[in-house]
Amino acid sequence: PDMPGWVAFGVMNAFFYGGNLMHVVGLRMELGQRSAWRMALLTGVVMLGVQELFRLGLGSAVLRLSWVLLAMGSLFALTAWLAWQVHKREGSTSARWLMRVYALGAAATLLRAVRVFFELTTTDPLAPNWDSVLTTMSLFVMSVFGSVAILGLYLERSTRQHVADEVAIRSQQSSQLLAQQIADVDRQRSMGELAGAMAHELAQPLTAVSTECGLLQRDLAQAHPSTLAQLQSIAGHVNRAVKILQGIRNFI
Numbered sequence: 001p002d003m004p005g006w007v008a009f010g011v012m013n014a015f016f017y018g019g020n021l022m023h024v025v026g027l028r029m030e031l032g033q034r035s036a037w038r039m040a041l042l043t044g045v046v047m048l049g050v051q052e053l054f055r056l057g058l059g060s061a062v063l064r065l066s067w068v069l070l071a072m073g074s075l076f077a078l079t080a081w082l083a084w085q086v087h088k089r090e091g092s093t094s095a096r097w098l099m100r101v102y103a104l105g106a107a108a109t110l111l112r113a114v115r116v117f118f119e120l121t122t123t124d125p126l127a128p129n130w131d132s133v134l135t136t137m138s139l140f141v142m143s144v145f146g147s148v149a150i151l152g153l154y155l156e157r158s159t160r161q162h163v164a165d166e167v168a169i170r171s172q173q174s175s176q177l178l179a180q181q182i183a184d185v186d187r188q189r190s191m192g193e194l195a196g197a198m199a200h201e202l203a204q205p206l207t208a209v210s211t212e213c214g215l216l217q218r219d220l221a222q223a224h225p226s227t228l229a230q231l232q233s234i235a236g237h238v239n240r241a242v243k244i245l246q247g248i249r250n251f252i
């Protein structure tokens with residue numbers, strides 16, 4: 001047997017509400033807000049409940065269709081506003097297109113809701129008139145271009161995340177290289193300071209030895225010629241060592 005019309009209508013709206021509420025939750029997460037899954041679920045249940053209240057409790061096709069169109073238009077408008085916020089925050093082209101598509105759908109749906117409420121058009125959602133054509137075309141545009149825009153939005157986010165990861169890796173590598181270079185410079189500076197200190201400390205006793213050799217040379221100039229020659233040789237070696245240490249200090 002065929003499914004009753006009211007069942008098909010309710011199931012279709014349930015999926016429609018659910019899909020658009022998922023878009024709202026996803027855009028909220030994109031903006032860094034709380035996902036609010038429970039609130040979205042409660043909103044969907046309330047929308048369906050009010051719809052069935054108008055159908056079963058009041059038996060009013062006008063109120064039921066007006067409510068369905070109002071709920072859908074409100075979801076479309078909320079989605080468009082969140083997409084605009086994403087565009088302002090991230091400069092996303094896909095978010096801008098998503099905003100435009102859903103703003104168009106919200107305008108068409110809310111316009112028909114007003115016309116149905118004031119009984120300016122039929123309550124048959126698929127009646128062959130301009131209201132049905134406008135609503136159907138706007139829903140088609142949202143289904144096609146809206147889905148593409150949402151896919152593009154998440155692809156842009158994935159690309160931005162990949163670029164951010166690459167920048168972070170390169171920044172970390174640059175920081176490590178800079179730290180290594182700084183460590184090498186510090187090590188060379190420390191070695192230079194150590195070499196300078198050693199040259200200074202060694203130069204002092206060598207200078208003292210050279211001075212003592214000079215005094216001994218003067219005292220032994222006449223008495224011990226052979227010893228004098230040895231002292232002169234020692235003094236020459238000491239002077240060369242002192243010059244080497246002075247050269248090291250001057251280089252540092």
